[in-house]
Amino acid sequence: xxxxxxxxxxxxxxxxxxxxxxxxxxxxxxxxxxxxxxxxxxxxxxxxxxxxxxxxxxxxxxxxxxxxxxxxxxxxxxxxxxxxxxxxxxxxxxxxxxxxxxxxxxxxxxxxxxxxxxxxxxxxxxxxxxxxxxxxxxxxxxxxxxxxxxxx
Numbered sequence: 001x002x003x004x005x006x007x008x009x010x011x012x013x014x015x016x017x018x019x020x021x022x023x024x025x026x027x028x029x030x031x032x033x034x035x036x037x038x039x040x041x042x043x044x045x046x047x048x049x050x051x052x053x054x055x056x057x058x059x060x061x062x063x064x065x066x067x068x069x070x071x072x073x074x075x076x077x078x079x080x081x082x083x084x085x086x087x088x089x090x091x092x093x094x095x096x097x098x099x100x101x102x103x104x105x106x107x108x109x110x111x112x113x114x115x116x117x118x119x120x121x122x123x124x125x126x127x128x129x130x131x132x133x134x135x136x137x138x139x140x141x142x143x144x145x146x147x148x149x150x151x152x
Contacts, residue, residue: 005135010037010128016110017078019064019128024072033066034142035076037127037134060145061127062111063137078109080143082151107151 008023019037023029042059046052064076087103111126123129127149137145 005137007133007135010130010132010134011073012130013111013123013126013128014075016112016126017108018067019076019111021066021074021076021134022072024070024074026071029066029069029074029136031066031069031074034137034139035064035066035134036137036142036145037061037064037132039148040131040133043133060147061132062109062147062149063142063145064134065142078111078149080109081106082109083107084151109147109149109151112150 006028010019011022012020039059043056045054045056065079066074066076068075083104084107085102086105
């Protein structure tokens with residue numbers, strides 16, 4: 001086993017919350033592992049003047065948790081939730097709403113970029129595409145990553 005994180009690629013987009021990864025038990029993936037999907041456009045940046053590889057910044061597309069594992073592949077799903085104000089309180093429009101007690105809903109993170117995208121999610125509407133690289137990460141890092149995905 002190598003010293004670095006287990007890396008691979010998204011093999012298939014399953015739904016608005018799930019993907020299949022091209023790594024499984026034989027590669028060291030286990031149910032419960034946390035995975036970050038990385039924007040490949042930010043992993044290597046070339047200097048526009050010299051063409052030299054300047055390195056890159058790790059822009060995280062999504063954070064997932066492995067829920068099922070086979071020998072050569074695994075299923076990973078979004079898992080993070082967020083409490084979102086949906087009505088009431090300041091900035092909600094109208095005097096009655098300003099005076100009303102704010103109401104909140106728990107939203108689940110999806111892989112969608114477009115709020116009108118249907119299910120199953122096409123790659124054009126998804127933050128994740130087939131071939132995107134990923135790497136296994138810790139629970140602490142997974143819970144604290146900023147992503148480009150939509151919360152519903």
